[in-house]
Amino acid sequence: MDMALEEARLAASRGEVPVGAVLVRQGEVLARAGNRTLELNDPTAHAEVLVIRMACEALASQRLPECDLYVTLEPCPMCAGAISFARIRRLYYGAGDEKGGAVDHGVRFYASPTCHHAPEVYSGFAEAEASQLLKDFFRSRREE
Numbered sequence: 001m002d003m004a005l006e007e008a009r010l011a012a013s014r015g016e017v018p019v020g021a022v023l024v025r026q027g028e029v030l031a032r033a034g035n036r037t038l039e040l041n042d043p044t045a046h047a048e049v050l051v052i053r054m055a056c057e058a059l060a061s062q063r064l065p066e067c068d069l070y071v072t073l074e075p076c077p078m079c080a081g082a083i084s085f086a087r088i089r090r091l092y093y094g095a096g097d098e099k100g101g102a103v104d105h106g107v108r109f110y111a112s113p114t115c116h117h118a119p120e121v122y123s124g125f126a127e128a129e130a131s132q133l134l135k136d137f138f139r140s141r142r143e144e
């Protein structure tokens with residue numbers, strides 16, 4: 001999660017929403033990324049989607065069944081879906097996201113009958129730090 005936080009800080013320094021993600025398989029880091037939606041002009045370039053794409057490419061597989069994903073913020077509906085399609089084993093997230101989350105808030109995608117694979121979910125890792133990064137980021141944007 002420290003590495004994911006580092007990616008979130010790097011994202012903030014690029015002017016991106018500070019969310020970072022890391023994909024791990026058996027203790028080995030396969031991919032790490034922060035949000036890049038502005039840089040890539042791509043609304044799907046969330047940290048989770050980016051690490052899934054990188055890891056799938058590295059493993060030449062569309063599924064990541066032995067992989068665990070660490071992300072600083074509760075995944076949105078798109079990312080929750082991508083994590084499910086990638087068959088990721090465990091999801092560890094930092095701060096909950098009442099407004100945009102889709103795991104423990106909103107659509108609660110993994111509990112829905114149309115979800116065909118749900119990862120094990122663990123939350124609250126470095127929660128204070130992850131949410132402070134977001135608060136600072138949005139505060140500084142309002143002041144601009």
Ligand SMILES: [Zn+2]
Pocket residue numbers: 046048075076077078079080
């Ligand atoms: Zn997302």
